[in-house]
Amino acid sequence: MSQAVHAPHAHAITSVGRIMATVILALVPATLYGFWLYGWPAVFLWAVALATALLAEAVALRLQGRPARPALFDGSALLTAWLLALSLPPFAPWWIAALGSLFAIAIVKHVFGGLGQNVFNPAMAARVMLLISFPVEMTLWTATMPPAPGFAEALAITFGGASWDAMTSASLLGHAKTELTRGVDLLHSLPGHYALQDGLAGSRVGSLGETASLLLLAGGIFLIARRIFTWHAPVAMLLGVAVPALIANWANPAHFLGPLPHLLSGGLMLGAFFIATDPVTSPNTAAGQFLFGLGCGLLTWAIRSFGGYPEGVAFAVMLMNAATPVIDRYMKPRIYGRDRKGGALPAEQEART
Amino acid sequence: MKLFKLRGGVHPIGRKELSAERPIRALPMPERLFVPLQQHVGAAATAIVAVGDKVLKGQLIASGQGPISAPVHAPTSGRIVALGDYPAPHPSGLPVPTLTLEADGEDRWQAADIPDDPFALAPEDIAARVAAAGIVGLGGAAFPSAVKLNISRKSGVDTLIVNGGECEPYLTCDDRLMCERAEGVVAGIRLIHRAVGSRQVLVGIEDNKPAAIAAMRAAALGTDIQVVAVPAMYPMGWDKQLTRALIGKEVPAGGRSADIGVLVHNVATAYAVYEAIALGRPLVSRIVTVSGGAVKEPCNLEVPIGTPAQALFDHCGGFGKMPARLVMGGPMMGHEMPITGIPIVKGTSGVLALTPAEIGQPEPAPCIRCSSCVRACPVGLLPLEMAARIRVGDLADAVDIGLKDCIACGSCSYVCPAHIPLVHYFNHAKGELTAKEKAKLKQEATKKLATERTARMERIAREREEAAARRRAAKEAAEAAKKMTGATA
Numbered sequence: 001m002s003q004a005v006h007a008p009h010a011h012a013i014t015s016v017g018r019i020m021a022t023v024i025l026a027l028v029p030a031t032l033y034g035f036w037l038y039g040w041p042a043v044f045l046w047a048v049a050l051a052t053a054l055l056a057e058a059v060a061l062r063l064q065g066r067p068a069r070p071a072l073f074d075g076s077a078l079l080t081a082w083l084l085a086l087s088l089p090p091f092a093p094w095w096i097a098a099l100g101s102l103f104a105i106a107i108v109k110h111v112f113g114g115l116g117q118n119v120f121n122p123a124m125a126a127r128v129m130l131l132i133s134f135p136v137e138m139t140l141w142t143a144t145m146p147p148a149p150g151f152a153e154a155l156a157i158t159f160g161g162a163s164w165d166a167m168t169s170a171s172l173l174g175h176a177k178t179e180l181t182r183g184v185d186l187l188h189s190l191p192g193h194y195a196l197q198d199g200l201a202g203s204r205v206g207s208l209g210e211t212a213s214l215l216l217l218a219g220g221i222f223l224i225a226r227r228i229f230t231w232h233a234p235v236a237m238l239l240g241v242a243v244p245a246l247i248a249n250w251a252n253p254a255h256f257l258g259p260l261p262h263l264l265s266g267g268l269m270l271g272a273f274f275i276a277t278d279p280v281t282s283p284n285t286a287a288g289q290f291l292f293g294l295g296c297g298l299l300t301w302a303i304r305s306f307g308g309y310p311e312g313v314a315f316a317v318m319l320m321n322a323a324t325p326v327i328d329r330y331m332k333p334r335i336y337g338r339d340r341k342g343g344a345l346p347a348e349q350e351a352r353t
Numbered sequence: 354m355k356l357f358k359l360r361g362g363v364h365p366i367g368r369k370e371l372s373a374e375r376p377i378r379a380l381p382m383p384e385r386l387f388v389p390l391q392q393h394v395g396a397a398a399t400a401i402v403a404v405g406d407k408v409l410k411g412q413l414i415a416s417g418q419g420p421i422s423a424p425v426h427a428p429t430s431g432r433i434v435a436l437g438d439y440p441a442p443h444p445s446g447l448p449v450p451t452l453t454l455e456a457d458g459e460d461r462w463q464a465a466d467i468p469d470d471p472f473a474l475a476p477e478d479i480a481a482r483v484a485a486a487g488i489v490g491l492g493g494a495a496f497p498s499a500v501k502l503n504i505s506r507k508s509g510v511d512t513l514i515v516n517g518g519e520c521e522p523y524l525t526c527d528d529r530l531m532c533e534r535a536e537g538v539v540a541g542i543r544l545i546h547r548a549v550g551s552r553q554v555l556v557g558i559e560d561n562k563p564a565a566i567a568a569m570r571a572a573a574l575g576t577d578i579q580v581v582a583v584p585a586m587y588p589m590g591w592d593k594q595l596t597r598a599l600i601g602k603e604v605p606a607g608g609r610s611a612d613i614g615v616l617v618h619n620v621a622t623a624y625a626v627y628e629a630i631a632l633g634r635p636l637v638s639r640i641v642t643v644s645g646g647a648v649k650e651p652c653n654l655e656v657p658i659g660t661p662a663q664a665l666f667d668h669c670g671g672f673g674k675m676p677a678r679l680v681m682g683g684p685m686m687g688h689e690m691p692i693t694g695i696p697i698v699k700g701t702s703g704v705l706a707l708t709p710a711e712i713g714q715p716e717p718a719p720c721i722r723c724s725s726c727v728r729a730c731p732v733g734l735l736p737l738e739m740a741a742r743i744r745v746g747d748l749a750d751a752v753d754i755g756l757k758d759c760i761a762c763g764s765c766s767y768v769c770p771a772h773i774p775l776v777h778y779f780n781h782a783k784g785e786l787t788a789k790e791k792a793k794l795k796q797e798a799t800k801k802l803a804t805e806r807t808a809r810m811e812r813i814a815r816e817r818e819e820a821a822a823r824r825r826a827a828k829e830a831a832e833a834a835k836k837m838t839g840a841t842a
């Protein structure tokens with residue numbers, strides 16, 4: 001095709017790099033909060049994830065004989081690694097982050113054809129891979145208790161495999177699940193473990209950046225205001241979790257958590273605003289995005305409530321990623337002058353008297 | 354008035370402030386005008402003057418041909434010095450038959466035929482005068498206006514919509530026209546109204562032109578014309594979009610506005626109708642916005658048809674900066690001008706000289722499926738999907754998901770963060786489809802010819818065979834007869 005001069009002779013001030021940078025900006029507060037909460041190990045883990053992703057991206061592009069420069073600076077690999085880092089246990093060893101990033105970029109992204117071609121969200125696919133392969137390292141949650149470990153101790157934790165004596169705690173969802181399987185119902189297991197204000201403030205057991213639910217929510221609202229994405233997928237995902245949680249909790253409070261702990265726990269906020277809105281792996285119409293978000297939410301709730309894993313966001317998103325082509329196929333916008341099926345609207349010229 | 358909900362659309366950077374406050378000035382008559390015979394949709398006009406002829410301003414120099422066409426008139430008085438090919442204001446830039454007129458500097462009008470009371474003319478008479486004046490859609494479509502009037506008069510019009518949208522960035526010619534010549538525009542609207550007898554008349558003007566809205570409201574006072582402010586967005590000036598905004602109805606796919614009882618005309622067209630009927634002046638000039646970051650003094654000029662674009666830039670002080678691109682029309686749907694000698698035609702609303710920063714067309718990146726293009730498309734298409742199919746050469750699939758409904762408005766390309774030239778893909782694919790269809794028709798015709806030829810050859814062979822057989826039979830019969838006679842002899 002000729003690359004001759006063509007209309008439009010004007011362009012909105014936007015680029016892929018700008019979009020990625022804006023999303024990263026929205027993640028910064030939650031990330032900084034995670035750093036403050038968990039200290040140097042969190043910083044190291046984050047840095048390892050990012051560095052590995054950039055390296056993997058450069059090598060993958062080089063191998064395909066494609067120019068690495070523009071892709072490296074479009075920020076998409078950085079964003080993937082950043083999201084992955086936020087979903088890791090903060091005191092995980094460095095190779096968890098490195099392996100996760102490598103898998104996300106080299107396999108999930110580039111084997112499918114690179115930016116825009118991947119079916120699954122790379123960060124979530126990597127998280128699921130890690131969770132299945134290294135269940136121990138991936139569920140070593142840390143009770144948060146500033147002051148965090150010092151620099152030297154942190155080096156030992158991230159790179160030396162040292163343990164940290166606070167690494168015994170369980171996340172709220174994990175705790176609830178373990179106790180339920182032991183036959184202790186929620187009415188007995190929750191008090192003493194869960195306080196709502198902890199969930200709100202993010203000072204509770206969890207991944208590096210997932211715990212600061214309110215900061216993630218604020219970041220998401222900022223991105224909606226900047227029109228990076230629309231409200232459809234995130235709101236639907238939150239509804240998809242909250243509505244069944246409300247009903248089940250009302251029916252059987254001993255077995256089902258209520259909507260608030262669900263909303264403020266685990267990776268839901270991160271998932272709703274930063275994963276379900278991933279343009280590449282979600283549908284491309286507003287209605288489709290709503291359906292997608294709703295599916296993510298319902299599946300998340302179902303996995304959390306009935307599945308073998310305490311957390312379900314990553315699994316739920318991947319399942320819905322797989323459903324995206326089908327959603328896109330059936331949820332097309334109506335074309336001007338046509339009905340939903342694509343037939344022309346009837347002419348309605350009334351005879352004049 | 355209640356407006357109806359719209360879908361899609363973008364808010365491009367307007368840049369109208371460059372020329373919005375510049376009153377319309379007349380461009381001094383250039384020495385030579387280059388008047389193409391085809392400035393409209395339909396068949397080209399045929400020259401009825403010869404090289405060397407003297408003509409008066411407004412004199413018919415080429416007559417329309419066939420049902421969809423428009424005549425062309427002399428934009429000034431002078432002498433025809435050439436009839437030949439000249440680069441056309443067309444994306445291909447290929448030369449088209451053009452009359453060259455050397456101005457005599459007197460700018461003398463021919464005697465005008467002015468009716469005593471234009472508003473007492475019969476509807477058919479109005480349409481006939483519009484046709485004779487060579488008026489075409491001045492919003493850029495350049496469809497012969499009288500054809501639209503006649504179709505609508507026959508099928509009946511409920512709503513006459515007058516398009517004062519002017520949604521393309523930079524362009525301010527309609528805005529200025531409504532501000533400065535609202536009376537004339539309103540008179541033209543009333544004439545069109547009379548020609549088609551619609552129930553209501555709505556003038557849609559984008560709300561970023563408050564002065565134009567006020568002027569038009571004042572001029573329309575006491576008439577049954579309703580001036581409605583519509584939200585500023587691109588492409589509000591797309592007839593079908595404006596129709597949806599004002600009356601909430603959609604033109605059926607493949608149909609015409611007339612199918613839903615609507616007739617849409619542009620404000621500048623209405624003004625041309627007024628000039629043609631009330632002043633007896635055929636369409637020989639139009640208002641053009643000269644703008645862009647590279648132009649020293651952007652402005653709005655009244656320009657004789659056939660003026661080379663260079664003359665407009667020169668009159669605006671030339672280029673202050675080196676232009677990166679010259680455009681005829683608006684930046685969203687206009688065409689690049691390969692050379693500045695290209696003449697202004699009836700459908701030219703603007704000439705732009707844009708700087709590199711204004712164009713902003715960096716290298717395309719991979720599509721990230723952000724669906725910005727889907728949200729921007731006023732038609733409800735999936736530009737990213739169409740582009741993906743076209744890229745792999747699957748045109749049939751692209752047509753299945755709506756390629757032919759694309760109006761090439763450019764909204765999708767404008768917002769795409771990956772800078773993918775989406776419209777370019779679509780235009781290219783549509784061109785290929787047309788070529789294919791033509792080739793198919795040609796192939797079918799050839800095939801038909803071939804089968805006919807074979808049939809003919811067979812028939813001839815058969816006939817020959819039969820003739821030979823007849824001859825043989827006759828000969829045998831003769832011989833037999835001879836033998837018989839011989840025997841009897």
Ligand code: SF4
Pocket residue numbers: 719720721722723724725726727736737765768769770771772773775
């Ligand atoms: S706007 Fe561009 S990048 Fe976004 S989905 Fe459309 S084609 Fe892809």
Ligand code: SF4
Pocket residue numbers: 729730731732733734735736758759760761762763764765766775776779
């Ligand atoms: S150019 Fe075509 S596909 Fe793109 S926004 Fe306009 S109508 Fe839609």
